[in-house]
Amino acid sequence: MRVVIVGGGFAGYHTAKSLRKAAGEDVEIVVVNPTDYFLYLPLLPEVAAGILDPRRVTVSIPDTLRGVRLVLGVATGVDFDARQVAYTDPEDREHRIGYDRLVLAAGSVNKLLPIPGVPEYAHGFRGVPEALYLRDHITRQIELAAAAEDPAERDARCTFVVVGAGYTGTEVAAQGPAFTEALARRHPELAGQRVRWLLLDVADRVLPELDKRLGKTADDVLRSRGVEVLMKTSVDHADAKGVTLTNGDPVPTRTLVWCVGVRPDPLVADLGLATAKGRLVVTEQLNVPGRDDVFACGDAAAVPDLTRPGEYTAMTAQHAERQGKLAGRNVAASLGYGRKGTYRHHDLGFVVDLGAGAAAANPVHIPLSGRPAKAVTRGYHLLAMPGNRVRTAADWALEALTGRQTVQLGLVRSGAVPLDTDSPELPRR
Secondary structure (H helix, E strand, O other), X not given: OXXXXXXXXXXXXXXXXXXXXXXXXXXXXXXXEOOOEEEOHHHHHHHHOOOOOHHHOEEEHHHHOOOEEEEEOEEEEEEOOOOEEXXXXXXXXXXXXXXXXXXXXXXXXXXXXXXXXXHHHOEOOOOHHHHHHHHHHXXXXXXXXXXXXXXXXXXXXXXXEEEOOOHHHHHHHHHHHHHHHHHHXXXXXXXXXXXXXXXXXXOOOOOOOOOHHHHHHHHHHHHHOOOEEEEOEOEEXXXXXXXXXXXXXXXXXXXXXXXXXXXXXHXXXXXXXXXXXXXXXXXXXXXXXXXXXXXXXXXXXXXXXXXXXXXXXXXOHHHHHHHHHHHHXXXXXXXXXXXXXXXXXXXXXXXXXXXXXXXXXXXXXXXXEHHHHHHHHHHHHHHHOOOOHHHHHHHHHHHHHHOOXXXXXXXXXXXXXXXXXXXXXXXXX
16 A cells, blocks of 8 residues: 655655554555655744754655655646646656555645735745745845945845744844844944844734734844834835835835745645635545545645634644644554544644744743743754754754854855746846
8 A cells, every 4th residue: 555645844744754653564655745855944044044054954854754755756736536646856757656545745835915026026935945045145135235335235235124924034033133243243344334124014913823922022022133123014016126115115125035924835726626725625634525545734734623613723833743643643544554533733832933042932821031932942943853953952052152154155046946936937136
């Protein structure tokens, strides 16, 4: 029997791990994924800020999922009648692979809004290439600012705009000032130069999806670092010279970081299955209705939230990981190993890393801030990561003792990280 899992993110990775544990060696497990690693997304802002080496947040699938076969490729379609998944490998060759059970855990991509100029001039933040590109881009802007003779150009290059005050945007904006301060210290020409960081969101507060106390903690930390927090404000349009805000204010800048949110992988819309809010409709047991051999979980699935009747679970790593574990057990049960269960989420709290000794956390709903929250946050991440724990802790220790590395790598060009994943490569600055 072969189980094919489309996606190696939080949902797909933990589906494979859970299924291997439940079914043992009797079932062939295949993970179709564009990369050979599981990305620990919550720590990606620290990669962009030069704190963590990118290899720390990329956990090898072959090394940590023993007995699971990895197939490198991007799934492009499913023939449900023939029970086959079509995919394209890294060399653009097309393939098909058969399955007895299928788990759709393709995850999500950047969420775009119909704002002129954003696809062309904004930078997304969903993967290692984007984080490395942003790290290089910020470094380059500071270096170009140091070489600029025009004060207006220097100001624009030293202005960084982040859109979206959810988890990712808040963490990127929180990490940013310390990173640009470290960069600017290398250039005497920038002595006295103002470096601006702006965080925008149409919501009325930072971290609107979390407890108000956590949002207030994050807001206080951001403002204490000089971040301009502009709520109920977004980008009206963008161009090569900067952005114009919805309040009419022009902001000359060369950096627009787009962290507005996510949407299901484009594969979902092409499957011909029922969707809700763009996500695959599934039962409480993560089955696609009418297809006992197909399961879905994570950001790609509209999983009923049994704690809030009529609602669906949020698109978060916490849900994706837990749904993946259940999907693995339920797939095993459909093959005769154990019994199926239903997905019921119990909120154990959230952690938000704000860099520089600060964090906001509410483990088991106990609100924390400052260094206690930082300790809890880093402890949580080390426990949640399926690998690279010692190396990650070592990077944190080295950053505290010696400071972060501030050098361009030049490995990722702008065309390799288009914000719109449905469009061909777009010109970038």
